[in-house]
Amino acid sequence: MQENLFINHADLKEFxxxxxxxxxxxxxxxxxxxxxxxxxxxxxxxxxxxRQDQIRIAGVQRLVPRLQCWMGxxxxxxxxxxxxREPWHELVSPLKDRIEELTGAxxxxxxxxxxxxxxxxxxxxxxxxxELGRNPLIASLSLGAERPFELRPKPGCPGGKxxxxxxxxxxxxxxxxxxxxxxxxxxxxxxxDEPRVNLTFRWVCE
Numbered sequence: 001m002q003e004n005l006f007i008n009h010a011d012l013k014e015f016x017x018x019x020x021x022x023x024x025x026x027x028x029x030x031x032x033x034x035x036x037x038x039x040x041x042x043x044x045x046x047x048x049x050x051r052q053d054q055i056r057i058a059g060v061q062r063l064v065p066r067l068q069c070w071m072g073x074x075x076x077x078x079x080x081x082x083x084x085r086e087p088w089h090e091l092v093s094p095l096k097d098r099i100e101e102l103t104g105a106x107x108x109x110x111x112x113x114x115x116x117x118x119x120x121x122x123x124x125x126x127x128x129x130x131e132l133g134r135n136p137l138i139a140s141l142s143l144g145a146e147r148p149f150e151l152r153p154k155p156g157c158p159g160g161k162x163x164x165x166x167x168x169x170x171x172x173x174x175x176x177x178x179x180x181x182x183x184x185x186x187x188x189x190x191x192x193d194e195p196r197v198n199l200t201f202r203w204v205c206e
Contacts, residue, residue, distance in 0.1 A: 015173075020151065021159035023181055026173040028102070031141065037169035041143040043091050044197050050114055055079045066120040072109030074204035078129055083111075092199065099139045099201055103173050107139065107201035115147070118192025121185070126154070128179040131204050135176035139201040142166040145194035150185050157181040166198075 018025040032040065050067035056079075070076055070083035071092060077083055088096075096107055113122065127138060149166045153159040159182070164172075166186075186198075 018162075018164065020162065020175075020178070020182060021153065021157070023159075023178045024175040025164070025178065026103075026175070027164070028171040028173075029167060030169060031099075031102070031171035032143075032169035034169060037143050040091065040095075041168075041195070041197055044112065044143070045114065045195060047091065048089060048112060048114070049086055051084065053081055053083070055081045066122065067114040067116065069112040069114075070109070071112065072107075072204070074109050074131075074206050076109060076111070076129070076131060076202075076204055078125075095141065095199065096201060099141070099171065102171075103137075103139060105137050105139065105173070105203075107203055109204045110199050110201045113198045113200075115145075115186070115196040115198070117195065118145075118189035121188045124152070124183045124185045126179045126183045127200070127202070131206065132179070132202055133205050134180070136179055136202060137176045138174040138179070140172040140174060141199045141201075142168065142170050142172075142196065143198070144168060144196040145192060147186055147189060147192075147196055150187060151182050152184075153182055154180075166196075 015026050015028045018027060048069050050069055052067050053064050054061045055064055069086055071086045071088060075085050092110060096110065100106060127136060146168060147166050149164045150161065152161040
């Protein structure tokens with residue numbers, strides 16, 4: 001398993017690029033300061049209308065092992081689940097503006113995931129739903145407990161399994177072909193009691 005292989009850009013010190021075969025992830029390790037990230041984490045936990053939805057797995061209805069909120073200008077769903085859309089929250093909208101200014105990308109929606117402790121997780125998947133378009137560029141902001149982010153290539157695609165550490169206040173920009181070629185997960189982490197909130201900003205084509 002590869003761990004944190006960087007291509008360092010001396011002239012662009014604000015980010016590091018992780019090379020994944022022909023794809024890439026750009027990491028901004030300190031997009032938010034520790035104090036700003038911690039304050040935002042507490043605000044989101046307290047004020048976002050979190051839901052625990054159900055999805056059908058092998059014919060059985062199961063609770064999603066985390067809390068969620070879909071927010072923005074467009075609808076969205078996955079695995080047969082249509083998410084309830086919420087309007088932009090005053091804590092989230094400024095983040096979208098900052099991320100768009102930094103990356104040059106445009107986003108019209110965001111999925112917020114609240115991992116209450118190490119028992120909350122997300123299984124292997126790719127964000128490759130048709131409404132995201134063929135080459136979706138996704139920005140992922142991490143707040144709170146540091147968790148491992150694992151990636152593996154889809155069958156027939158080059159590369160090997162790798163892992164990144166999702167640090168408090170860090171931002172990942174997931175390259176526009178990554179969802180075509182790679183799957184990712186946030187595994188359970190037994191013994192972890194601290195919460196984590198993740199915001200993944202996307203452009204949804206309606």
